[in-house]
Amino acid sequence: MRVAHPTRASLAIVDGAPLLELTDVKVSYGGIKALKGISLRVLPGEIVAMIGANGAGKTTTLKSIMGLLPLAGGAVKLAGRSLAEDSTEKRVAEGISLAPEGRAIFPTLTVLENLELGAYLHRDARAMKETLEDVTRLFPRLGERMKQEGGTLSGGEQQMLAIGRALMARPRLLLLDEPSLGIAPKLVQQIFRAIAEIARSGVTILLVEQNTRIALATSQRAYVLRTGEIALEGDAKELASNPEIQAAYLGG
Numbered sequence: 012m013r014v015a016h017p018t019r020a021s022l023a024i025v026d027g028a029p030l031l032e033l034t035d036v037k038v039s040y041g042g043i044k045a046l047k048g049i050s051l052r053v054l055p056g057e058i059v060a061m062i063g064a065n066g067a068g069k070t071t072t073l074k075s076i077m078g079l080l081p082l083a084g085g086a087v088k089l090a091g092r093s094l095a096e097d098s099t100e101k102r103v104a105e106g107i108s109l110a111p112e113g114r115a116i117f118p119t120l121t122v123l124e125n126l127e128l129g130a131y132l133h134r135d136a137r138a139m140k141e142t143l144e145d146v147t148r149l150f151p152r153l154g155e156r157m158k159q160e161g162g163t164l165s166g167g168e169q170q171m172l173a174i175g176r177a178l179m180a181r182p183r184l185l186l187l188d189e190p191s192l193g194i195a196p197k198l199v200q201q202i203f204r205a206i207a208e209i210a211r212s213g214v215t216i217l218l219v220e221q222n223t224r225i226a227l228a229t230s231q232r233a234y235v236l237r238t239g240e241i242a243l244e245g246d247a248k249e250l251a252s253n254p255e256i257q258a259a260y261l262g263g
């Protein structure tokens with residue numbers, strides 16, 4: 012196949028109909044304005060990274076997309092439709108799935124039971140089996156540990172389980188909150204290879220990371236969040252060579 016034009020995802024200018032669109036999203040915790048008006052778009056098939064320091068509002072942004080927090084303003088749309096009236100469960104049914112920060116797996120349930128919980132909206136046995144096969148193909152380590160209790164997995168394996176559980180809902184949009192957090196570099200590489208593989212299978216990804224280097228290397232575009240606002244956005248490769256980003260986030 013010859014590619015006559017650059018892919019849409021490689022362009023910093025975002026056109027076309029987004030799968031996810033946030034417009035001027037505001038969230039407050041009591042008197043604290045955690046999000047002061049976030050606008051971003053994720054096109055179908057893209058991996059988009061959101062980077063930023065501790066407390067910048069990354070997790071809050073993902074929670075607002077899942078409907079886990081009330082908005083103080085703005086809108087979240089999936090494929091052009093406002094999610095304002097939709098519960099978190101409805102959003103999952105519509106194809107949004109979150110692998111939360113800190114993994115939040117059930118430690119006394121087995122790997123298989125944790126995965127099955129992620130499929131609670133897909134009770135169909137055959138579909139569940141197929142998705143389980145996809146997840147174990149992606150993460151063979153999970154396949155080898157189906158009967159092991161979640162809490163006895165290594166940190167990296169727990170992260171694989173959290174992503175696997177999110178995939179069990181068969182999302183079209185996968186939200187990942189710091190998949191590299193507290194994980195040995197070798198497993199981080201494995202997890203990010205799996206993330207790229209998930210994207211190739213057709214799942215759109217919004218990736219929150221503090222590991223700026225690997226996030227920018229894995230994504231097509233990125234947003235930099237600073238104290239509840241988008242400070243910078245653009246093509247991931249251009250951002251990686253931006254002196255401001257290098258000084259602030261890449262230790263260069």
Ligand SMILES: Nc1ncnc2c1ncn2[C@@H]1O[C@H](COP(=O)(O)OP(=O)(O)OP(=O)(O)O)[C@@H](O)[C@H]1O
Binds near residue numbers: 043064065069071
């Ligand atoms: N439940 C809460 N109650 C009050 N303030 C909160 C709550 N959750 C988050 N915040 C505040 O909102 C701001 C944004 O937090 P958030 O968790 O979104 O940041 P983050 O970018 O995900 O940070 P980190 O990289 O440390 O995970 C922070 O100042 C935080 O203290």
Ligand SMILES: [Mg+2]
Binds near residue numbers: 070112
């Ligand atoms: Mg966070």
